[in-house]
Amino acid sequence: MKNKDHVEQEPKAQTEEQLVEETPKETATLSEEEVKAEENKEGKLEAEVADLKDKYLRLYSDFENFRKRTAKERLDLIQTASEGVLKDLIPVVDDFERAFKASENEEDAGKIREGNQLIFHKLVRILESKGLKVMVDLIGKPFDAETQEAITQIPAPSEEMKGKVVDVVEKGYTLGEKVVRYAKVVTGA
Secondary structure, three states: OOHHHHHHHHHHHHHHHHHHHHHHHHHHHHHHHHHHHHHHHHHHHHHHHHHHHHHHHHHHHHHHHHHHHHHHHHHHHHHOOOHHHHHHHHHHHHHHHHHHHOOOOOOOHHHHHHHHHHHHHHHHHHHHHHOOOOOOOOOOOOOOOOOOOEEEEEEOOOHEEEEEEEEEEEOEEEOEEEEOOOOOEEEEO
């Protein structure tokens, strides 16, 4: 039985050997083509990944540069925002200096007062040209917590003045629609 098994195994072995010899050549040819195709795909994918990484790094560095530049511009803008107002106020300072020098020798208080009023009006015009407005006509109006600060209450002089502004201690100012300084008022109780 051993011989029969051995003999039977030989034809199987030969067929397997023939298959093994034939198959690797065919599969090797296919796999070489497939390997080349895979290598080609891998090469394309690696190139694409490298390209995308490069684009990402460039975009990231552009964004960082943009962020730094805008932060610097914002800081510069904040530091120089009042430059225009200050340049416009310098002539007022000059006028005050001239008024002080002129008032040293002046005996007439009316002329000094008139000069000071001219300088004051010039200053007010400059501030108004920059958008600063004085809150006017507050006396007799109802108290408004949005634009006014009540510093005290006094007994109302009349029944209709209760809850209304009786006196203005300090004027209030607005810049556009924003309150720059709240008006300090006395209200009637």
